[in-house]
Amino acid sequence: MAVDRDDVQALVRSGFGSLGSARYILVRIVDSARAKAWLRGLVPTRASEVGEGRTLDTVLQVAFTRAGLRALGFTAAELESMAPEFLDGMASDARRSHRLGDVGESAPAHWEWGTGAREPHVLLLLLAGPNRIADWASHVERDALANGFFLVTTLASNPAPEDTGPAREPFGFADGLSQPEIDWDAKLRPSARADRAYRSHIAAGEVLLGHRNEYGAIAGDATGPLVQRNGSYLVYRQLAQDVTGFWGWLRAAAGPDGARELAERMVGRSIDGAPLPGLAHGTGPEDFDFQGDPEGFQCPLGAHIRRANPRVGDDPLGPRGILGNLLSTAGLLGTAAGDAVASARFHRLLRRGRPYGRAMTPEQAMRTGAPKTEAGLHFLCLNASLARQFEFVQGAWLISPTFGGLSQEGDPLIGDRSPFPDDRRTDLFRYHDAQGMPRIAQGMDRFVTVRGGAYFFLPGIEGLASITAR
Numbered sequence: 001m002a003v004d005r006d007d008v009q010a011l012v013r014s015g016f017g018s019l020g021s022a023r024y025i026l027v028r029i030v031d032s033a034r035a036k037a038w039l040r041g042l043v044p045t046r047a048s049e050v051g052e053g054r055t056l057d058t059v060l061q062v063a064f065t066r067a068g069l070r071a072l073g074f075t076a077a078e079l080e081s082m083a084p085e086f087l088d089g090m091a092s093d094a095r096r097s098h099r100l101g102d103v104g105e106s107a108p109a110h111w112e113w114g115t116g117a118r119e120p121h122v123l124l125l126l127l128a129g130p131n132r133i134a135d136w137a138s139h140v141e142r143d144a145l146a147n148g149f150f151l152v153t154t155l156a157s158n159p160a161p162e163d164t165g166p167a168r169e170p171f172g173f174a175d176g177l178s179q180p181e182i183d184w185d186a187k188l189r190p191s192a193r194a195d196r197a198y199r200s201h202i203a204a205g206e207v208l209l210g211h212r213n214e215y216g217a218i219a220g221d222a223t224g225p226l227v228q229r230n231g232s233y234l235v236y237r238q239l240a241q242d243v244t245g246f247w248g249w250l251r252a253a254a255g256p257d258g259a260r261e262l263a264e265r266m267v268g269r270s271i272d273g274a275p276l277p278g279l280a281h282g283t284g285p286e287d288f289d290f291q292g293d294p295e296g297f298q299c300p301l302g303a304h305i306r307r308a309n310p311r312v313g314d315d316p317l318g319p320r321g322i323l324g325n326l327l328s329t330a331g332l333l334g335t336a337a338g339d340a341v342a343s344a345r346f347h348r349l350l351r352r353g354r355p356y357g358r359a360m361t362p363e364q365a366m367r368t369g370a371p372k373t374e375a376g377l378h379f380l381c382l383n384a385s386l387a388r389q390f391e392f393v394q395g396a397w398l399i400s401p402t403f404g405g406l407s408q409e410g411d412p413l414i415g416d417r418s419p420f421p422d423d424r425r426t427d428l429f430r431y432h433d434a435q436g437m438p439r440i441a442q443g444m445d446r447f448v449t450v451r452g453g454a455y456f457f458l459p460g461i462e463g464l465a466s467i468t469a470r
Contacts, residue, residue, distance in 0.1 A: 001186055001211070002184060002185045002186050003047075003182075003184045003185075003186070003204050003208060003211060003230070004230065005046065005047040005048040005050075005184065006046055006047075006048040006461070007046075007229075007230045007460045007461045007462055008046065008047040008048075008208065008230045008460055008461070009044050009045070009046065009047065009061050009062075009458055009459070009460065009461070010044070010045040010046055010047050010049060010050050010056075010059055010061065011059075011061045011125065011234075011352055011382070011458065012047055012182070012207060012208065012232060012350070012382060012458075013047035013050040013051070014050045014051075015176065015351075015352045016056070016059055016127045017160060017167060017176070018160075019056070019057075019058070019059060019127040019128055019129060019160075020129055020130045020159045020160035021127070021128060021129065021130045021133040021156070021157060021158075021159050021160070022125065022126065022127050022133070022156070022157040022354050022378070023125075023126040023133055023136075023137035023154060023155070023156055023157075024123060024124075024125055024126075024154065024155040024156075024157075024236070024378060025123070025124040025125075025126065025137065025140060025141055025144065025151075025154050026113060026120035026122075026123055026124075026151075026152040026153050026154070026155070027120060027121065027122050027124065027144055027145075027149040027150060027151055027152060028068075028071075028117075028119075028120060028121045028122075028149065028150045028152055029068060029071040029072065029121045029122065029148060029149060029150075030148060030149065030150045031147075031148030032071060032072055032073060032148070033148070034147050034148030035071075035072070035122075035147065035148035035149055036072060036468045036469075036470065037147070037148075038143070038144065038147035038148060038149075039062065039122075039464075039467070039468045040465075040468045040469075042060065042062060043060065044060050044061055044062055044461065044464065045058075045059040045060055045061065046461060057128065057129065057132070058126070058127065058128045058132070058136065059125075059126070059127040059128070060124070060125070060126055060127075060140075061123075061124075061125040061127075061458065062122065062123070062124060062125075062458075062459075062464060063122070063123040063125070063234050063456035063457060063458040063459075064121065064122055064123075064456060064457050064459070064467065065089070065119065065120060065121055065122075065123075065454050065455065065456055065457075066079065066082070066086055066087050066089060066455070066457075067089075067119055067121055068120070068121030068122050069226065069457070069467065071121050072467060072468075072470050073470035074225065074226060074467075074470060078224065078225050078226065079226065081220075081221040081224060081228070082221075082226075082228070082457070083233060083385065083386050083387070084387075085386035085387050085391060085455060086233055086386060086455045086457060089119070089454070089455060090102075090108075090114065090235075090237075090453045090454055090455050091108035091111070091114055091115045091453070091454075096391075099391065099394075099395040099399070100391065100394050100395060100399065101394065101395075101398075101399040101410075101414070101415070101416040101418075102450050102453075103416055103418055104416060104418065104446070105446070105449045106416060106449050106450035111450065111451060111452045111453070112153070112238070112451050112452050113152055113153050113238075113451075113452035114452040114453045114454050118152050118153075118452075119152075119454065120152045120454055122149070123234070123236065123454075123456050124140060124144065126140060130159040130160075133156075137154065141154060153452075155238065155356065155378060156356060157354035157355065157356050157378055158354070158355050158356055158357065158359065166272065166273055167354075167355075168355070168359075169241070169353075169355050169377055170241040170243050170355050170357060170359065170360075170375040170376060170377065171241060171243060171246055171247075171263070171267075171362075171413070171447075172271055172360075172361060172362050172365075173263075173267050173269065173271050173273070174269070174271070174272050174273030175353070175355070176351065176353070177269075177273050177286060178286055178305070178309055179350065179351065180200055180201070180202045180206070180348040180349075180350060181200050181201045181202070182201075182202060182204055182206075182207055182208075182350070183201055183202065183203050183204050184204060186204065186211075186212070188201055188202075188203055190203070190214060190216065195313055195314045195343070195345065196313045196314050197289075197313040198289045198291075198311045198312055198313045198344055198345075199313070199345065200286070202214065202345060202348050205217070205218060205219065205384055206345075206346075206348060206383065206384055206385075206389070207232055207350050207382050207383060207384055208229075208230055208231070208232055208384060208460075209228045209229060209230070209231050209232065209384055210222050210228060210229030210230055210231075213384060213385075214345050214346050215346070219384050219385065220384070225466065225470070226459075226463065226466055226467060227459070227460065227462050227463040227465075227466040228457075228459075228463060229460060229462070229463065230459075230460030230461070230462070230463065231457055231458055231459040231460050231463045232382045232383065232384060232457075232458045233382070233383055233384065233385075233386050233390075233455060233456070233457060233458070234380060234381070234382055234455075234456040234457070234458045235379070235380065235381045235382075235383070235386070235390045235453075235455060235456075236378070236379070236380050236453060236454055236456060237379045237450055237452070237453035238376065238377075238378060238379070238450070238451040238452045238453065239376050239377045239378075239379050239414070239448050239449070239450060239451070240374070240375070240376040240448065240449045240450075240451050241357075241375055241376045241377065241447060241448055242372070242445075242446075242447050242448070242449070243360050243365050243373060243375050244360070244365045244370045244371070244372050244373070245372070245445055245447055246263075246365070246445075246447045247259060247263075247362050247365035247366045248365070248366065248370070249444065249445050249447075250262055250263050250366070251366045253441055254441075256366060259362070259366060260362060261433070261434060262431075262441065263362070264276065265299075265300055265303065265429075265431040265433075266300075266303060266304060266412035266413065266429060266431075266441075267303060267304050267305060267412075267413065268299045268300065268303030268304055268305035268306050269305055271362075275288045275299075276298050276299050277298065277434075278293070278297070278298035279292065279293060279298050279299060280292045288311075289311040289312070290306060290310065290311055290312070296430075296431075296432075297432050297436065298432075300429070300430060300431040300432070301403075301404050301405075301406060301430075302403065302404075302406050302409040302411070302412065302429060302430065302431075303412070303431075304398075304411055304412060304413045304414070307397045307398050307403055307404075307411055308393060308397065308398060309344055309348070310344055310397070310404070311344055312342075312343060312344050313343055313344070313345070314343045314345075342392075342396075346388060347388065347389055347392050347393050347397075348383075348389065349381040349382070349383055349389055349390060349393060350381060350382040350383065351379075351380070351381045352380040352381065352382065353377050353378055353379045353380050353381075354377070354378050354380075355375070355376070355377055355378075356375065356376055356377070356378060357373060357374045357375030357376055358373040358374065358375055359375070360373060360375070376448075376451070382458065386455060398411045398414060398415075399411060399414075399415065399416065401415075401420070401426040406430070408420075408424055408425055408426050408427075408428045409426065409428050409429055409430065410426045410427070412429045412441075412444060413447060413448060414447070414448040415427075415444070415446070416446060417444065417445070417446050427442065427443055427444040427445075428440055428441065428442055428444070429441040429444060
C-alpha cells in the first residue's frame with residue numbers, strides 16, 4: 001500500500017536544505033493538561049506539502065521521547081509495543097554507551113543535555129530562512145514556556161550557504177550525500193535476483209512504521225492508544241567536532257601538502273563530494289559502489305563513508321549470472337572478508353543533520369596557532385528499527401575496530417580510540433596513497449565528542465492527534 005503523505009511529517013520527505021536555518025527547541029513537560037492543549041494547536045508540516053512546485057517558508061515538526069509520552073499520560077503497558085531501544089533511551093546503561101562509542105569524554109555523564117533533569121520530553125524542530133528563524137523560534141519558545149513546558153535548551157544550526165555549492169560539515173567536506181530513496185508508492189518488490197546488487201531504493205517500512213520493510217515485515221502497532229503508523233524513530237545526537245585538532249593532526253601526519261589527500265582517504269570522498277579517483281561510477285556522483293575496489297586500493301576499507309554505507313547487496317560478489325549466483329550461494333565463490341559486511345539495504349538511515357558553530361576552511365584550521373572553535377553537527381536520522389539501523393551502523397560498522405575484517409581501526413572521523421580489553425590500540429588507519437603505496441596512519445586523536453542525545457518518536461499526523469488526546 002502506498003504511503004499516505006498527508007499523514008507523515010515532512011522531515012521524512014525532505015531535509016529542506018533551501019530553508020537555511022534550524023532551531024531545535026528541547027523542552028520538558030511540567031503541566032500535562034496545558035501542554036497537551038498547546039500541542040493540539042500546533043500545525044506540523046506534512047509530507048504532502050513537499051515538492052510539485054510548492055514553496056515553504058517555514059517548517060514545524062514535533063517529536064517525543066519515551067519520558068515525554070509517559071509525562072503525557074501513557075502507561076508503560078501502553079507503550080510496550082514500541083522499540084525496546086526507544087523505551088530504554090540512548091543513555092540508559094553503560095553497555096549501550098559502550099556499543100555506541102559514548103565513552104570517555106563522550107560518556108552521558110558529561111553531556112550537556114539528554115540525561116536526568118536535562119532529558120527532553122519534546123523536540124520542536126523549526127526550519128526557516130535566516131532572516132525569520134530567530135524571531136519565530138523566540139515566539140514558539142515563549143509560547144511553550146507559558147503553556148506547561150520547561151526549557152532544557154535551544155540549539156541552532158548554521159545558516160546554509162547562499163551560493164549553489166554543497167552543504168558542508170565542519171571539517172569542510174560536502175555533506176548530506178548518499179541518501180536512500182524511499183519507495184513511497186510501494187512499487188519495490190524485493191527479490192533474490194535483484195537484491196544481489198546494491199540499490200539506493202529502500203522499502204518505506206525501513207523508515208516508516210506500519211509499512212513493509214526489506215524483510216517484508218511490518219513494524220509498529222496501528223491499533224493501540226498511540227497510533228504508530230506513519231511514525232518514525234528519530235535519533236538526535238549533538239556532535240562537537242575538533243576542526244583545528246583534525247586538520248592539525250593531518251598536517252603533522254602527512255605534511256601541509258599531503259593533509260588533504262589523507263583526509264579524503266579517511267572520509268572516502270573528495271572534499272567536494274565526488275568519488276575518489278579510480279572508483280567506477282555512472283552518470284551521477286552518487287551512482288557508484290565498491291564492487292571494483294574489493295581490497296580498498298581506491299577507497300580504504302575503513303574509510304568513513306565505506307563504513308556508514310558499504311554499498312553492498314545481498315551477495316558480496318553482486319550478480320554473476322545463473323551459474324555464478326548458484327556457486328556464490330553455495331559458498332564456493334567469494335572471500336571471508338566479503339561475507340563480513342552485511343547487506344546495506346537492511347541498515348540504511350535517512351539523515352537530516354545540520355552543522356553548527358564557526359566555519360573554518362582547512363587552510364585556516366591548519367595554520368599554526370589556529371584557535372579552537374565551537375563547531376559540530378546536529379546529527380539527526382530517521383529509521384523504523386533503532387537496533388537494526390542506527391545502533392547497528394554505529395556499533396558494528398562505524399565504531400567497530402574490526403569492521404569488515406580490519407584490525408585495530410576505528411572510524412577515522414568519529415572513532416573513540418578506546419583500546420581493546422587487552423590494551424591493543426584502535427587508532428590506526430590503513431590506506432594506499434596516490435602512488436598506490438600502502439600506508440598506515442597511527443596515533444589518531446579523537447576528533448568528535450558527543451555533547452548530548454536522545455531517541456525520539458516522530459509520529460504521523462494521526463499519531464500526534466492520538467498523543468495529544470490522552
